[in-house]
Amino acid sequence: MSRRERKGLLMYDLIIIGGGPTGMMLASELRLHDVSVLVLERDAEPTRLVRSLGLHARSIEILDMRGLLGRFLEHGTAYPGVGRFAGIDKSQPEHLDTAHGYILGIPQPVTDRLLTERAAELGAEIRRGAEVAAFSQDEDGVTVELADGTSLRSRWMVGCDGGRSFVRRTLGIGFPGDPATTEWLLGEMDVTTPADEVAAISDEVRKTQRGFGIGPTPDGHFRAVVPAAAVSDYRSAAPDFEEFRARLRAVAGTDFGTHSPISLTRFTDATRLADQYRVGRVFLAGDAAHVHPPLGGQGLNLGMQDAFNLGWKLAADIRGWAAPDLLDTYFTERHPVAADVLTITRAQSVLIDPAPGPQAVRRLFAELMDFDDVNRFLAERIASIGIRYDLGSDHSLVGRRLRDLPSTTGRLYERMRAGRWLLLDQTGRLSIDGWSERVDRITDVGEELDAPAVLLRPDGHIAWVGEEQNALDAALHRWTADSLPGVE
Ligand SMILES: Cc1cc2nc3c(=O)[nH]c(=O)nc-3n(C[C@H](O)[C@H](O)[C@H](O)COP(=O)(O)OP(=O)(O)OC[C@H]3O[C@@H](n4cnc5c(N)ncnc54)[C@H](O)[C@@H]3O)c2cc1C
Known part of the structure; x- marks a missing residue:
């Protein structure tokens, strides 16, 4: 380092x-x-x-x-x-x-x-x-x-x-963007009301209250979300537990016997x-x-x-x-x-x-x-698996990320641990000479890839699809400051 x-x-x-x-x-x-x-x-x-x-x-x-x-x-x-x-x-x-x-x-x-x-x-x-x-x-x-x-x-x-x-x-x-119009209080705590009663009341309240919910967490506590009375001026300040219980009573008609708060916060619908x-x-x-x-x-x-x-x-x-x-x-x-x-x-x-x-x-x-x-x-x-970055190519695969693919020698994603560029070369004749400091190449690509060769960026998005060496070199040159092979 x-x-x-x-x-x-x-x-x-x-x-x-x-x-x-x-x-x-x-x-x-x-x-x-x-x-x-x-x-x-x-x-x-x-x-x-x-x-x-x-x-x-x-x-x-x-x-x-x-x-x-x-x-x-x-x-x-x-x-x-x-x-x-x-x-x-x-x-x-x-x-x-x-x-x-x-x-x-x-x-x-x-x-x-x-x-x-x-x-x-x-x-x-x-x-x-x-x-x-x-x-x-x-x-x-x-x-x-x-x-x-x-x-x-x-x-x-x-x-x-x-x-x-x-x-x-x-x-x-x-x-x-849009400023906050609604604020919710979120917390984890314990309750005294039996769990099936909590669930029944929660289902009923949710029919009319947007964003309300209370239910058990995997570790045996309860997580509750309840609309606040108004959007507060001090949104970075955690709500007071009494304020939280009062809102439960106002919205659900009961505070479910909540006690022993573990965490309390507020969030809003601000969209920016x-x-x-x-x-x-x-x-x-x-x-x-x-x-x-x-x-x-x-x-x-x-x-x-x-x-x-x-x-x-x-x-x-x-x-x-x-x-x-x-x-x-x-x-x-x-x-x-x-x-x-x-x-x-x-x-x-x-x-x-x-x-x-x-x-x-x-x-x-x-x-x-x-x-x-x-x-x-x-x-x-x-x-977020349908994303296609606009990389200036008409090819429908360029800009998309590639799903994991099986092959006889291991999965594609297992070859991407180091965050390097990766050439999937089904032609078997493309070379990464001159680029090997940052690019790996595999020819055992599996049967699912419908392209002769694909160049993957370190984030798994496709930078190039083709089969010609000079086009591959041009693509790598476009993404790196490295010179084209043979060019000073
Ligand atoms: C109720 C709720 C439910 C959510 N559910 C989901 C969900 O199911 N799935 C999902 O994908 N997202 C969910 N989110 C959103 C998710 O929590 C956030 O998008 C995520 O935490 C953002 O991560 P971040 O690292 O960008 O920011 P944060 O997690 O907010 O981390 C920012 C860090 O910066 C630190 N910091 C701030 N200022 C300074 C400073 N001046 N100096 C040093 N450190 C500072 C803070 O202490 C904090 O640790 C939910 C959010 C809420 C409120």
Whole structure:
């Protein structure tokens, strides 16, 4: 790792602000390329608050590509189905384009812990209780000031510091969208009311109250969500437990004998998207770049996938082989994806509204989903497996990610552990001479790939499809600063 002193300041290649799932995923991706990474996390201890309850197919795929899926499966539960649109109950669509057609139920504190362990194992330096209070940038790098007065320096910085991002606000990046109109209180606690009675009351209240719910957690407590009386002025402050119980009584007619709160928080339906993801040497990723209500359970997934897109690009720049426009492709690829998540979240918000109009649309939607193509279209949107980045090619595969493929010598995703480029060469005659420092090649591709040769980026998206050597060389030259073979 190339951490060093410069003008009396510790100098890193990359400082990440925020040790949530986005920050930790990003740290691991950079460490695969031996880049020095420091993660600064404000909270001294990990939170026990359970926000996300699970992972969708694309996140499961990226865990698989990096050899992490085993440990997630050990701590989670695989539920059949790839994500229900607005909670509309339909069977799994046929011919889903993934080897992981399930939702992985896993509480966010466990996801956060596993991603943190992985980043630490790979050598990322993680400082807890380290709140960033200021930063400034110049041509060569970024100087970061902690609240305790410590100064640090890095070549690049990424704000993965959540929806109220200090980094985004300091950069003055616009965050247009819809302000909060509804606030909910979320908490984990114990109850004295018997579980079947809790379930019956919850079912009844849900018929008229959007977003209400209370039910048991896998570890024997109860998780409750209840609409707040109004959108509060101090949304970063956790609700008082008495306020929480009062809202349960007001909405459900009972507080279920709730006691012993484990965690309490508030969230809203604010829906916003940053209008830039980068200013100079500072990027945004995850909730810092986009916020939306948790319908469909996509926020954490989106953040992990932002990190997966940005990681190898930043590493390429730091290691000196990025094409001049490579870092800009982070915004051009990921901003439309986040915009789409906001669209489908807004649509689902309408479909769960108990008012008669939205409920009529919901019934119609449910009927449309009986068409398998519609069902699959929506499932792939939620699971983020239908994404196609615009890489300037007309070929229908270019820009898409490739599902895992079996072959006689092992699965495709098992060959992607190191985060390198990969050429799947069914022609058996293409060469990676001149590129082998960053590109691997396999000829045993299996029978499912319907193309002579495919070039996969480190994030598993297809950069090129073809069979001619000079076209392959041109594609690699387009993505890297490396010269064409034989050209100085
Ligand atoms: C009720 C609820 C349910 C949800 N359910 C789902 C779901 O089922 N599926 C899903 O995918 N998503 C879900 N989400 C969304 C998910 O929780 C977030 O999208 C995810 O946590 C974002 O990760 P992040 O790393 O970008 O930000 P965060 O997890 O918010 O992490 C940001 C980190 O930055 C730190 N930080 C902030 N400021 C500073 C600073 N100045 N200096 C240093 N550190 C700082 C914070 O302490 C925090 O640890 C849900 C959210 C809510 C509220």
